[in-house]
Amino acid sequence: MARSRVGLLGASGETGSSILDGLIEDGGFEIIALARPTSLSSPANVAIREKGVELRALDLSSSEDSIVDALAGIDILISAIGPRAQLTQVPLAFAAKKAGIKRFVPCAWAPIVPVGVHRSRDQKEEVFNLVKRLHVPYTIIDIGWWYQFTLPKLPSGKIDYALTIPMKTIPGDGHVLTALTDVRDVGKYVAQVIKDERTLNAMVFVYNELWSMNRVYDLLEKKSGESVRREFTSAQEFEQQITDADIRLNKDQEDVAARQQKVFAQYYLSTFIRGENTPEFARYLGYLDGKQLYPDVKFNTFESYVEEVLNGTGKAAYQDR
Amino acid sequence: MARSRVGLLGASGETGSSILDGLIEDGGFEIIALARPTSLSSPANVAIREKGVELRALDLSSSEDSIVDALAGIDILISAIGPRAQLTQVPLAFAAKKAGIKRFVPCAWAPIVPVGVHRSRDQKEEVFNLVKRLHVPYTIIDIGWWYQFTLPKLPSGKIDYALTIPMKTIPGDGHVLTALTDVRDVGKYVAQVIKDERTLNAMVFVYNELWSMNRVYDLLEKKSGESVRREFTSAQEFEQQITDADIRLNKDQEDVAARQQKVFAQYYLSTFIRGENTPEFARYLGYLDGKQLYPDVKFNTFESYVEEVLNGTGKAAYQDR
Numbered sequence: 001m002a003r004s005r006v007g008l009l010g011a012s013g014e015t016g017s018s019i020l021d022g023l024i025e026d027g028g029f030e031i032i033a034l035a036r037p038t039s040l041s042s043p044a045n046v047a048i049r050e051k052g053v054e055l056r057a058l059d060l061s062s063s064e065d066s067i068v069d070a071l072a073g074i075d076i077l078i079s080a081i082g083p084r085a086q087l088t089q090v091p092l093a094f095a096a097k098k099a100g101i102k103r104f105v106p107c108a109w110a111p112i113v114p115v116g117v118h119r120s121r122d123q124k125e126e127v128f129n130l131v132k133r134l135h136v137p138y139t140i141i142d143i144g145w146w147y148q149f150t151l152p153k154l155p156s157g158k159i160d161y162a163l164t165i166p167m168k169t170i171p172g173d174g175h176v177l178t179a180l181t182d183v184r185d186v187g188k189y190v191a192q193v194i195k196d197e198r199t200l201n202a203m204v205f206v207y208n209e210l211w212s213m214n215r216v217y218d219l220l221e222k223k224s225g226e227s228v229r230r231e232f233t234s235a236q237e238f239e240q241q242i243t244d245a246d247i248r249l250n251k252d253q254e255d256v257a258a259r260q261q262k263v264f265a266q267y268y269l270s271t272f273i274r275g276e277n278t279p280e281f282a283r284y285l286g287y288l289d290g291k292q293l294y295p296d297v298k299f300n301t302f303e304s305y306v307e308e309v310l311n312g313t314g315k316a317a318y319q320d321r
Numbered sequence: 322m323a324r325s326r327v328g329l330l331g332a333s334g335e336t337g338s339s340i341l342d343g344l345i346e347d348g349g350f351e352i353i354a355l356a357r358p359t360s361l362s363s364p365a366n367v368a369i370r371e372k373g374v375e376l377r378a379l380d381l382s383s384s385e386d387s388i389v390d391a392l393a394g395i396d397i398l399i400s401a402i403g404p405r406a407q408l409t410q411v412p413l414a415f416a417a418k419k420a421g422i423k424r425f426v427p428c429a430w431a432p433i434v435p436v437g438v439h440r441s442r443d444q445k446e447e448v449f450n451l452v453k454r455l456h457v458p459y460t461i462i463d464i465g466w467w468y469q470f471t472l473p474k475l476p477s478g479k480i481d482y483a484l485t486i487p488m489k490t491i492p493g494d495g496h497v498l499t500a501l502t503d504v505r506d507v508g509k510y511v512a513q514v515i516k517d518e519r520t521l522n523a524m525v526f527v528y529n530e531l532w533s534m535n536r537v538y539d540l541l542e543k544k545s546g547e548s549v550r551r552e553f554t555s556a557q558e559f560e561q562q563i564t565d566a567d568i569r570l571n572k573d574q575e576d577v578a579a580r581q582q583k584v585f586a587q588y589y590l591s592t593f594i595r596g597e598n599t600p601e602f603a604r605y606l607g608y609l610d611g612k613q614l615y616p617d618v619k620f621n622t623f624e625s626y627v628e629e630v631l632n633g634t635g636k637a638a639y640q641d642r
Contacts, residue, residue, distance in 0.1 A: 115450040129436040132606060135595075201605045274456075284522045285453060286607050 005030045006194065007074035009058065009081050009092070012044035014183055014317055015109045015143075016080035022187015024051060028195065032074060034058035060088040067095035076194050078105040086123040090130060097134040103200060105193075106131055108140045109186070111179070111277035112205060113270045114285065118263065139199050142287070143186050144179035144207035145271055147305045148317040150216055154226045162314035167213070169233040171272035174214035178277045179207035182300040183317060192294045199293070205282035206290030208299045213272055216302075223306050235273050241265040326351045327515065328395035330379065330402050330413070333365035335638055336430045336464075336507055337401035343508015345372060349516065353395060355379035381409040388416035397515050399426040407444040411451060418455040424521060426514075427452055429461045430507065432500070432598035433526060434591045435606065439584065460520050463608070464507050465500035465528035466592055468626045469638040471537055475547045483635035488534070490554040492593035495535035499598045500528035503621040504638060513615045520614070526603035527611030529620045534593060537623075544627050556594050562586040 006023060010016035011033040023029045033048050037057040049055045058070040071077065077096055079089055089106055096104045106127050115125050131138050152167040153160055160166075189206035193199045217228055245262035248255050271277040279289050308314045327344060331337035332354040344350045354369050358378040370376045379391040392398065398417055400410055410427055417425045427448050436446050452459050473488040474481055481487075510527035514520045538549055566583035569576050592598040600610050629635045 114453040116454055132435040133437055135602070135605070137605075202607065281456070284456070284458075286523065 003028055003030050004075045004194070005032060005073055006076045006078060007032045007034050007056075007071060009034045009077075009079045010107075011035070011048055011053070011080070012039075012042070013080055013082060015186055018184050018186040019078060019080055019190050020048065020051075020053065020187065021184070022189070022191045024053070025188070026191035028191070029076075030054075032056050034070065060091055064091060064095055064098065067091055068098045071095055071099040071101065074099070074101060076103045076105070077101045078190070078194070079107045080109060081107055083120050086120065086127060089127045093127060093130050093134055093136060096131075097136050102137055103194060104131060104136050104138050105141060105190075106138065108142050108203075110142055111145050111267065111271050112142055112282045112285065112287070113267075113276055117270055118266050120263065137200055139193060139201070140203040141190060141193055142203070142205050142282070143183075143189070144181045144205070144277055146317065147180055147182045147208075147300075147302060150180060150211075150302075151220060151306070151309065152217065152228055154220070154224055154228060156224075156226055158312075159224075159309050159314070161312075162309045162316050164316045164318050167216075169231050169268075170213045170217070171233055171238065171268040172235060174217070174230070174232065174272075175212050176272055176275045177210045177212050178271050178275070179205070179209075179279065180211050180302055181206070181208045182302075182305055185297075185299040188297050188299065189290055189294065192297060193290075196293065199288060203282075203285070203287040204290055204293070205279060205287040206294070207279070209302050210278070211302060219303065219306055223303075224310055233268070235269060238265040238269050238273070324349055324351050325396045325515070326353060326394055327397045327399060328353045328355050328377075328392060330355045330398075330400045331428075332356070332369055332374070332401070333360075333363070334401055334403065335504055339505050339507040340399060340401055340511050341369065341372070341374065341508065342505070343510070343512045345374070346509070347512035349512070350397075351375075353377050355391065381412055385412060385416055385419065388412055389419045392416055392420040392422065395420070395422060397424045397426070398422045399511070399515070400428045401430060402428055404441050407441065407448060410448045414448060414451050414455055414457060417452075418457050423458055424515060425452060425457050425459050426462060426511075427459065429463050429524075431463055432466050432588065432592050433463055433603045433606065433608070434588075434597055438591055439587050441584065458521055460514060460522070461524040462511060462514055463524070463526050463603070464504075464510070465502045465526070465598055467638065468501055468503045468529075468621075468623060471501060471532075471623075472541060472627070472630065473538065473549055475541070475545055475549060477545075477547055479633075480545075480630050480635070482633075483630045483637050485637045485639050488537075490552045490589075491534045491538070492554055492559065492589040493556060495538070495551070495553065495593075496533050497593055497596045498531045498533050499592050499596070500526070500530075500600065501532050501623055502527070502529045503623075503626055506618075506620040509618050509620065510611055510615065513618060514611075517614065520609060524603075524606070524608040525611055525614070526600060526608040527615070528600070530623050531599065532623060540624065540627055544624075545631055554589070556590060559586040559590050559594070 006029045011020045023031050032054045034056055035045050037059050039045055040057055045055055107124055113121050149165050151163055193204050217230060221228055242262050242265045245258040248258035327350045332341045344352050353375045355377055356366050358380050360366055361378055366376055428445055434442050470486050472484060514525050542549055563583050563586045566579040569579035
């Protein structure tokens, strides 16, 4: 059987590079990394080409026909573009329809959350709805909460180097389970999902392990020998943070700190208090369960991730980007 | 096993009365018809009470607690309220959560259509999304296009009495299949769906038969012995009708004729031209297929519906309402 030709947007990003590595490791795909014409020579894209991957220019602000041309020969189109660029997928979806893409994987790659909670998620949903109005075959893949955003700092400061965004508080009572994934494992799941007819025109939830924040703190304390102060933040306090952020954003829409405060408060409420980032809630929303579909994927355990961070060989998310 | 207690909103409506009859016929439910306090003594509601059904007051403009009280003892809540009242389901959803409803069937009851085509559908989707944010167990049931809106007039005028909204044109080339259902059969499916654990937290598409408009015209001509003039309307003409309606609605939001023109043009495009009201497209959107789930439901065939209309025993939709 001829190998499927997979086009990947955002291959130099955090999620995209995991997907790229997963597809390369699988070996069953011809991969075409699609990059902005202006960044074809960036170090990240040069590195992608050095992996033996075809690099092709794609300008999402160009005409539909030129986007269609850039998609020539691609069977499966995967989008892992940045959070602020979601709506650039609108012309991409129209072009995917015209190009006869056999499976479009629009940008999801997030914890499970219902519609109407996050503005950024809702933009993704807008794209999903457009894809469906266009009758483009699709797969939506969500991946849970990253290991890389799960740990708090240690008093010694020895794991600060690995924590781009450390946990600063325990949301709620810390007992709620949430699905965690090492971002570096995402690509392994994607390689399985896109070969699988069961996931065509479906939503799939892939994740590594279920942890509560209390158990995360327990593990880190046990492995490090240090004691980590536990501060708990209630749902009401997060609601108040959202209200405060809205007031600031009303004054200045470009207030980045306010937006980040709002996004994280919404996520903490959903993921660590309402318990929405779980296989049960995903099934409730209509997702297929990746654990049932792919029980044999070899992923990095959370425990070994913590060991890696403690022994100094960890890597902060977004470090190179 | 104790019979489930089913609360039904809109039991006197066209879809609601079909649901009521289906649940009564099934015999497996204790039924509570929920009606506005001001209409408890209406002829329709008196007739419902005469069927031995409990009639209970529910005021959706009252406080959440009083709505919760009105839902006391109800396991399954079914909403079949009017098209203009969709957003009154917002307080209903909050109350359903508080009352611990085990399955909420919010108002869908329509042909399959993706999000972002119809304003009225999108209001329903808003309610579905709220239900999911509240984690209320749900089932969404769509039912295809009604037999009762499918036939054109005959030159003799003999079936005019049965056609509340006759087909005035054949959308597209008339070859596209669409799923048709006799509105009077809806309740039979609902009785099956709400007993079925497979449909909990899922979307279900139930329908009777697949027909193209050309075959509908062929059948009517053959059965009546009359010849029906076939006028075809293209997608572009419907798009133009929508544009024209939008211009009129911009001037006067209450222009009922413009709104009806827009709604029907959107439906004709979706149902009879893009072919969205089919089991295939429903599966693509994530629906379970009622034909596979309930192959043994005895429904009225389209042919026997046509015979009924021709022999003068048909009934126009909305005739008594």
